[in-house]
Structure formats: structure tokens, C-alpha cells
Amino acid sequence: MSEKAFDIVVFGATSFVGQILSRYLMQQYGVDGELKWAIAGRSEPKLVTLKSSLGDAAKELPVVVADASDEASLANMCARTRVVISTVGPYALYGEPLVRACVEAGVDYCDLTGEVQWIRRMVQTYEARAKETGARIVHCCGFDSIPSDLGVYFLQQQAQQRFGTPCNTVKMRVKVAKGGMSGGTVASLVNVTKEALADPALRKELANPYSICPPEFRPKRRQHNVKAAEYDEDYGAWTAPFIMSAINTRVVHRSNALTGAAYGREFGYDEAMLTGRGLKGRATALGIAAGLGGFMAATAIKPARWALEKFVLPKPGEGPSPKAQEEGFYDLRFVGISEKGELIRTKVTGDRDPGYGSTGKMLGEAAMCLAFDIDASERQAGGFWTPASLLGQPLLDRLTAKAGLTFEVIDGK
Structure with missing residues (x-):
């Protein structure tokens, strides 16, 4: 050394x-x-x-x-x-x-x-x-993006051992996550919105699931993106959009690209939040999707963004208390499906609030x-x-x- x-x-x-x-x-x-x-x-x-x-x-x-x-x-x-x-x-x-x-x-x-x-x-x-x-x-x-990135890595290791092949489709669902948001995270989210509003090319780039992959790595598979309340047959539950999926999915695809398409050239990956079964699960999914959509819309409008930053959102340097950090936790569920239809389920858990x-x-x-x-x-x-x-x-x-x-x-x- x-x-x-x-x-x-x-x-x-x-x-x-x-x-x-x-x-x-x-x-x-x-x-x-x-x-x-x-x-x-x-x-x-x-x-x-x-x-x-x-x-x-x-x-x-x-x-x-x-x-x-x-x-x-x-x-x-x-x-x-x-x-x-x-x-x-x-x-x-x-x-x-x-x-x-x-x-x-x-x-x-x-x-x-x-x-x-x-x-x-x-x-x-x-x-x-x-x-x-x-x-x-x-x-x-x-939290963005080690649990997702290493979670897929772990699942694919297990799939190779069990099936002799990676899973060409993996879905991550947040079963539960308890924790607060810091002012630094909020500032980053707001800054991305500002940059995207000022640059049409950036808006297009942010919609590309392979945006941080090497230029030569451009699979043809259309990646699913959970944008609204959806019922997921593989989990038997309703799902809602997960705000961190925008970065996590791109990191996972870059990992696949940098390892010579170890997960498959046409590998599919998406993320969402589990909200439960039945009418209650659907209502919760609809509420989360509407709330997230409203937040993103508000950050895109200058007066609303100013009001959020001044009166609602935490300031840089602020975040959950030590007690809240210790009481926080998360449980992420993964399902992988091979080309032959073989199924494997895994989970990743953490013993503190996810973001801090x-x-x-x-x-x-x-x-x-x-x-x-x-x-x-x-x-x-x-x-x-x-x-x-x-x-x-x-x-x-x-x-x-x-x-x-x-x-x-x-x-x-």
C-alpha cells in the first residue's frame, strides 16, 4: 500500500x-x-x-x-x-x-x-x-443504491447456483421502510427538477433507463416503470411508485453493463412500493401515487417550490433525530424469473432508517x-x-x- x-x-x-x-x-x-x-x-x-x-x-x-x-x-x-x-x-x-x-x-x-x-x-x-x-x-x-444494487447481485448469485442461469427479469418491491428525509436529500431532488425544467434534452435523458450505461450498451428491451397504482401478480398485492427507482434502476443496469451483461443482455428490472391487498391496498397505492405526483408537480412550479422549501420541507443540515434513526428500518423484497420461468424470491433488510x-x-x-x-x-x-x-x-x-x-x-x- x-x-x-x-x-x-x-x-x-x-x-x-x-x-x-x-x-x-x-x-x-x-x-x-x-x-x-x-x-x-x-x-x-x-x-x-x-x-x-x-x-x-x-x-x-x-x-x-x-x-x-x-x-x-x-x-x-x-x-x-x-x-x-x-x-x-x-x-x-x-x-x-x-x-x-x-x-x-x-x-x-x-x-x-x-x-x-x-x-x-x-x-x-x-x-x-x-x-x-x-x-x-x-x-x-x-440507500440509493446499495440495497437495490447488491440485492440484485445477491439474487443473481443464488439464481446461478440454483438454475445455472441468471434471472432475466427482477422486480424489487419495498415491503416497508420507516425513516425521515433530510434537507440535503430534499435539496438534491429540488435541484434535479430545476435542471430538468431548464433543459429539454435532460428531461429526455432522465427518462432513459440506460442513461448511465456505456454508450455501446443499449438493449432493445423496454423497461417497465411503475408510474401509478398497479396490481402486481407476482406479489399478489397493489403497488405504488417508489421515488428512488429513478436512480436505483439505472445503477443496476450500469452494473449489468460493466460486468459484461452478467444478468443478460435483455435484462429487465423495475422497482415499486407494496401497499397491500384488496381495496385498502388499492386505495393506499392511489394515495401514494397522487401524493408523489403532487409533490413533483409542486417542485416544478416556481412559487409552489419556494413555498415548499420555505415552510414545509426540511432545510439542509436537518434530518431525523438519533432516536428516529435507531427506530427506523427497511425490508425490500425481490423476485427473479429466469427465461424458463424458474422463480426465486429474496429479501434485503436494514436495521436503521434507510436514508441516514x-x-x-x-x-x-x-x-x-x-x-x-x-x-x-x-x-x-x-x-x-x-x-x-x-x-x-x-x-x-x-x-x-x-x-x-x-x-x-x-x-x-
Whole structure:
């Protein structure tokens, strides 16, 4: 391993998720043991306050001052570490300078963005250079999209063992998810809406399920997209649109593309929320679909968007309480169907609220995986990867051993 001061630097450590992540790394790995790490951000006083909040054991935790708008400070930070974790969003507004710095320095990077339009821009702009320098860039290492991406990866592993072939159709359904939304996530969603309204080409691109796949990977299969209340025969229940499907489905398709169509050239994947059976399930699905549609419509209208941001939605830096994070959880169900009609059912669960308590742990273990488990000389070289295509089984093992996730087969018939 290269001689650098740190294995991992948490950039944006004083952000809402950055604080959760820092506490997780402190509790799980301590300071200056197996893991050499530091917290970083633009405000030294806020970093010192965070360090103090982590307890006496954190007194030796290094603090690095770096600003997303100061490329020299980013370059200096990258020169001192092997992996950078970024929690500074919206990434479309603030993320590019750090990606560029990591790519130029040949430093590995992971984040928790769900901004598909930004990911596409970063891949188009920097992937060739990342392949030259050896930087491995892994976006979407939070609830969007590790449970979906690794969930499909796990299901396909099981299908290969049982059927000798992958499933060419997989559907993920959110059985239950309990947790709050932070101001950072809201800001990212609103920014995507603003960008799409200003750019017709972007609106078209956002509708493309293969938008972040390599240009040569363009299957002919029309991908299903749950946009309204639908009855799902495979689950025997009503479903409603799932807001994270827009990013998760694209990450899963990119994983398939980057692994040589391991799931099949004409692989189909979609996501939705389970709302129950009968009239009650249908009514719930209709209500969720209407509510989501209303929210998206409101964010598209400038006066309504202003009112939402000012009076309704959480502000950046705000989010669920520690108690709410601990009480949160999620249960995702997957069904896979092979070309011969063979069926397998699996599930992925998490023991904290999806967007924050669990995301902090997933992001931390993705970085640990980059730092310690994925040797560039033995596995994959530089470029823009997905969690499943680069981190795969080592990350799945870490998530189950340390981060409170489970992956299991529930019905192989």
C-alpha cells in the first residue's frame, strides 16, 4: 500500500450524514488502529466541535481543512489519503471539483449521490482520465443504491447456483421502510427538477433507463416503470411508485453493463412500493401515487417550490433525530424469473432508517472495502464503477457482518 497519512478522509464530516458516518467509523474502528482516518470540511471550528462530540477516544482524530470551492485545498487533501468519502451535496452544485481532484490524484472516491444527471456528466467528463490514473470512483453508496444494487447481485448469485442461469427479469418491491428525509436529500431532488425544467434534452435523458450505461450498451428491451397504482401478480398485492427507482434502476443496469451483461443482455428490472391487498391496498397505492405526483408537480412550479422549501420541507443540515434513526428500518423484497420461468424470491433488510442511520453505515463500509478489500492489481482498475460491479461480495460480506444488513433467500420455488 502507498505511504499516505490516511486510509480514508470523510469530506463534509459536519454535514448531517457526515456526522452519522463519523460516529459510525469512530464506534466501529476507533482512531489510529486498523483504520487511519480523518474528518475534513471547510470550517475548522465546526470540525473541532464534531471531534469533541465523538468523545475522549477521538482526541487524536486528525482534522483537515478543505473547501469544495478551493481546488488547491482539495488537491492537498487527496495527496494525504487513499480514499475520500464525500457527503457534500447537492453534488450537481458542489461535487465536481472533488471528483476532478480525486481523478487527477489517482485516489479512490465514494459518495451517496442519487443525482443521475450529475453521475452521467462525471462519467462522460472524467472516466477516461480515471482509467489513466487508477482512481476508482463509486457513486451511490447509500440507500440509493446499495440495497437495490447488491440485492440484485445477491439474487443473481443464488439464481446461478440454483438454475445455472441468471434471472432475466427482477422486480424489487419495498415491503416497508420507516425513516425521515433530510434537507440535503430534499435539496438534491429540488435541484434535479430545476435542471430538468431548464433543459429539454435532460428531461429526455432522465427518462432513459440506460442513461448511465456505456454508450455501446443499449438493449432493445423496454423497461417497465411503475408510474401509478398497479396490481402486481407476482406479489399478489397493489403497488405504488417508489421515488428512488429513478436512480436505483439505472445503477443496476450500469452494473449489468460493466460486468459484461452478467444478468443478460435483455435484462429487465423495475422497482415499486407494496401497499397491500384488496381495496385498502388499492386505495393506499392511489394515495401514494397522487401524493408523489403532487409533490413533483409542486417542485416544478416556481412559487409552489419556494413555498415548499420555505415552510414545509426540511432545510439542509436537518434530518431525523438519533432516536428516529435507531427506530427506523427497511425490508425490500425481490423476485427473479429466469427465461424458463424458474422463480426465486429474496429479501434485503436494514436495521436503521434507510436514508441516514443505515446509509451512514453502508457508506462507511463501502469506503473500507475500497481501502482494504479491492486491490487494483488483482481486481478492477481505475474508472467509474457501481457498488456491485466493483465491490461485490467483499462489500456484501462487510454489510452483513458490520452494517446491520441481511441478504437472504425466502422462497426458491
